[in-house]
Amino acid sequence: MAMNEQWAERPATTSLNSMTILIVDDEEGIRDFLQRALNRLYSRVDTADSADSADLLLNTTQYDLLIVDICMPGRSGVEWMQQIRDRGNTGNVIFMTAFADMNHAIEALRLGANDLIQKPFRIEQMRSAIRKSLDHLRLTRENFVLQRQLASTPQVGLLGKSATIVRINQLIERIGPAPSAVLIEGESGTGKELAARAIHQSSGRQGSFVPINCAALAPELMESELFGHTKGAFTSAHQAREGLFSYADHGTLFLDEVSEMPLALQAKLLRVLEDGRIRPLGTEREVPVNVRIIAASNKDIAAAVQAGSFREDLYYRLNVLQCQLPPLRDRLEDLPLLVEHLIERLSRDLGMPTIQFSEADFAVMRQQPWRGNIRELKNLVERCLLLGMPAHDLLQGSVSDPNSNTLQVQGYPLDWTLEDVEYAHIERVLDAHGGNKTQAAKHLGTTRKTLDRKLQSRINDRA
Structure with a gap:
């Protein structure tokens, strides 16, 4: 499944080239052949000529994958795997054998083998089996990390105690269990995806919450991304793939920036909302799906309907239930709670000590236009953590006119390095563009790739 920007924030996981492998085979030629072929691809590749030798290695090393010959002197590969399974080893395993038969296949499956490779084999065949096995492990x-994160985040709803947020959280709790479509509107950075997740968490639906940013996908890719495709459906469709509707079955599909969806695809989305069936590209077969749709936009969709860029019938179909999110400047009483939450989260993510915001900080913050809303606030808190400076110093001379394209900046402290000045300027431009890195890079006269590299370098230096 192709990833988009909404999938970008994922927990850190082990990359495949850092995986460890143990090869267990009594044939020295096979061991040496595989070790040479795999050494440059993975961080550690060990070998053992028997089950006894493998036991000694397992006593000191935890391997991500075991590649085991079935027929060996002494204990066979199957017998040895059964014994280490009984001892609690649940690692991935690929069996090899020169005498494959049905009994071997059944035993391998019973022990949870990821694959059974018959000798002689091509190295490409083994590499493919290893990649699939380690991908599954990753x-x-x-998934385990994500489940733990969800379990440790029991709060459902938006963070805040203002009257507006209290009403929105009450609305989320009320409409959550309903199967009806929801349209969330609000400025960029107000937390539309958070609201959509909260609605899903309140729904009791057993499927996944699957977000997609319609503005981040090329129009020609959006249909296959949503509905899936068969092999050969188009030039680059080398294999069949399910779409996001299938991944969201019995769950929720969140269509962010739905106003950017092409008109032709809007008609197909309308048909899915009416019939509850999707048609993957390249087939006439329709597949039933049980998916709740939550759509969001930072534009006025009613105005887009009047302009002819959004279908009126789809608008009414999506706008069964509506949730309007307020900009941050209309809920300034929530600033202390939001800042406290962001400090806790960002200090943990960046590995830095927490900081305190003073009343002087909040006094200056209440004067800001906050065009980037919560996203802009997050950038400010992150900048305070990384630079070790109070918020009121960083905000002095920030953009005062929401309609101005010019950044009015006060002089920087004399003890700042050139790198400090550059980073502070980058962050101010990011704030001015509501956290949009592509627009910020254009404003700065550089590329998005260069901007990402500079930001990551700064984080690494401060970590």
Whole structure:
């Protein structure tokens, strides 16, 4: 499944080239051949000529993958795997054998083998089996981390105690269990995806919450991304793939920036909302899906309907339930709670000590236009953590006119390095563009790639 910007924030997981492998085979030629072929691809590749030798290695090293010959002197590979399974080893395993038969296949499956490779084999065949096995392991670990993160975040709703946020959280709790479509509107950075996640968490639906940013995908890719495709459906469709509707079955599909969806695709989305069935590209077969749709936009969709860029019938179909999120400047009483939450989260992510915001900081913050809303506030808190400076110093001379394209900046402290000045200027431009890195890079006269590199370098230096 192709990833978009909404999938960008994922927990850190082990990359495949850092995985460890143990090869267990009594044939020295096979061991040496595989070790040479795999050494440059993975961080550690060890070998053992028997189950006894492998036991000694397992006593000191935890391996991500075991590649085991079935027929060996003494204990066979199957017998040895059964014994280490009984001792609690649940690692991935690929079996090899020169005498494959149905009994071997059944035993391998019973022990949870990821693959059974018959000798002689091509190295490409083995590499493919290893990649699939380690990909499965990585996804399993990633899913475990995500489940833990969800379990440790019991709060459902938006953070805040202002009357507006209290009403929105009450609305989320009320409409959560309903199957109806929801349209969330609000400025960029107000937390539309957070609201959509909260609605999903309140729904009791057993499927996944699957977000997609319609503005981040090329129009020609959006249909296959949503509905999936068969092999050969188009030039680059080398294999069949399910779409996001299938991944969201019995769950929720969040269509962020839905106003950017092409008109032709809007008609197909309308048909899915009406019929509850999708048609993958390249097939006439329709597949039933049970998906709740939550759409969001930072533009006025009613105005887009009047302009002819958004279908009126789709608008009414999506706008069954509506949730309007306020800009940060209309809920300034929530600033202390939001800042406290962001400090706790960012200090943990950056590995830095927490800081305190003073009343002087909040006094200056209440005067800001906050065009980037919560996203801009997050950037400010992160900048305070990294630079070790109070918020009121960083905000002095920030953009005062929301309609101005010029950044009015006060002089920087004389003890700042050139790197400090550059980073502070980058952050101010980012804030001015609501956290949009592409627009900020254009404003700065550089590329998005260079901007990302400079930001990451600064984080690494301060970590």
